[in-house]
Amino acid sequence: MTSRDEALALDRGSALAGMRGRFDLPPGVIYLDGNSLGALPVGVADRMAEVLHDEWGRGLIRSWNALPDGGGDWMGLSARVARRLAPLLGVAAADVHLGDSTSVTLFKTMVAAARLRPGRRVLVIEPSTFPTDGYIAEGVTDLLGLELRWCDPADPVAAVDEDTALLSLTHVDFRTGAMFDLATVTAAAHERGALVQWDLCHSTGAVPVDLTTADADFAVGCTYKYLNGGPGSPAFAWVAPRHQSDLRQPITGWIGHATPFAMSREHVPAAGIARMASGTPPVLALATLDAALDAFEGVTIAALRATSLSLTDLFIRLLDERLGTGAGVEIVTPREHDRRGSQVSFRHPQAYGIVQALIARGVIGDFRDDGDRPGIARFGFAPLYVRHVDVLDAVDQLVGVLEGEEHLDPSYATRNRVT
Ligand SMILES: Cc1ncc(COP(=O)(O)O)c(C=O)c1O
CATH class of the missing domain: 3.40.640.10 (Type I PLP-dependent aspartate aminotransferase-like (Major domain))
Incomplete structure (x- = not known):
């Protein structure tokens, strides 16, 4: 099992360590939706x-x-x-x-x-x-x-x-x-x-x-x-x-x-x-x-890509380790590096409820419909501000949601206008 110390060590060794300070992120939130709307960089408001x-x-x-x-x-x-x-x-x-x-x-x-x-x-x-x-x-x-x-x-x-x-x-x-x-x-x-x-x-x-x-x-x-x-x-x-x-x-x-x-x-x-x-x-x-x-400024594409792959690798590994095959979560993102962007998505019959229950716990991703097939929970890993420790904490929260069946809360039966 991957430990929190290992995640922290990956952050210390990251080529983009410290870049998160360039963003104005709210405390208590793990933001995994930069593939939909990026976070606010410091300096923009001024x-x-x-x-x-x-x-x-x-x-x-x-x-x-x-x-x-x-x-x-x-x-x-x-x-x-x-x-x-x-x-x-x-x-x-x-x-x-x-x-x-x-x-x-x-x-x-x-x-x-x-x-x-x-x-x-x-x-x-x-x-x-x-x-x-x-x-x-x-x-x-x-x-x-x-x-x-x-x-x-x-x-x-x-x-x-x-x-x-x-x-x-x-x-x-x-x-x-x-x-x-x-x-x-x-x-x-x-x-x-x-x-x-x-x-x-x-x-x-x-x-x-x-x-x-x-x-x-x-x-x-x-x-x-x-x-x-x-x-x-x-x-x-x-x-x-x-x-x-x-x-x-x-x-x-x-x-x-x-x-x-x-x-x-x-x-x-x-x-x-x-x-x-x-x-x-x-x-x-x-x-x-x-x-x-x-x-x-001063960030190379190589550093962005290396960090993004390290983050998505870790998320996939943690899903494998902590959920296995019993939770009904089907990862739909390719595992091969050369076929993967900077997000990881999984299919689940209650994907919308999972995303909403995670948001209630401060972990923000989003949901996309997929026609007749079960919907998709998406998690984006913006390499400038997502840390490995965020990935680990997000998966812990996901395990908590599934174990407590929080995603089955009836209030999630009705979808928001933006999902
Ligand atoms: C691949 C792709 N193309 C286009 C768009 C949206 O276009 P617009 O900026 O006109 O809303 C999106 C929005 O998420 C997108 O993901």
Whole structure:
């Protein structure tokens, strides 16, 4: 049996020891939901106060340009955040744009990708993807008169043929935490002449994604999970530089114009990635994200990945040791490192009740439905602020919930609006 001392020793030896101090976490809570909404980094609240009081309150509209005191320059925010994000994606900052939600970004990149392959009329997507990816793909194929093809997640490239314009996949599955081999899948789809897009919502900030080495075409991702940008923070789009000069995204607003303040009648797309912009950037949300990314200063992707794997390994080992097979808990996350993101999920007939009973004990995870099959309890391990000792304490609490049958409490028969 793994002891608490062993967990504490793992924390002392961790490359990210002490990073938790960069976050403002409530006492008495073990937070295992950073795969859904990241924690609040220290310093964000002060930066927000500055942006509100100084840049908006005092600078007023002048803050769109750089202010003499070094503040403002709201128009440059997307590019400034892109510079901090790019190393986590293995790309150049000049190829990243931020500003819309993930859903809207998916719409823009899917249309743009289809337009880059005019002779091909199929968009391929996996049925287990996050619902919004499927809904947007349906909307895009309907709008453009294309065909939507669902692939087998076990072999997505099998559905890609000479008629496929785009293969769009989610790198880490939101339910199970299973991960595709980004480079291998990209190369195989390219052999069939298709473009490849990756949804990196559950990857960025915890899992290495080297888009440049993999030679991918498009990537999108949210910034409110492992990047801690705050609820509803803006998503990013990355477009391979080779596609940018021909890129025609569908929401051709004035901020993506080559010269927005020329106020001309004709839309002339800006050069490079700037043409992905549509309307006025969400300044407050971008400034929050900018401040939140301070938490990644000096942190390497290798350290993030090593710590994440150590945490998820420990959680799986403890579930095996302390629950065995009798508790009805079925781990659905792959045990192989190269197939696992930064979360561990298990299936259980009362998974919702288990998650709620754990929350009542101060251990926060979440629940996702899975059609006709028993639902899934998800636990995210954000390597910057989750410690090995938290993992051990969380499993102790889980054992307590199951032994006391707390998950069967009738109040859990009705689900909250957000699960
Ligand atoms: C894989 C994936 N794509 C997209 C989204 C959500 O998109 P949006 O930011 O538009 O809500 C999520 C949200 O959890 C997600 O997990």
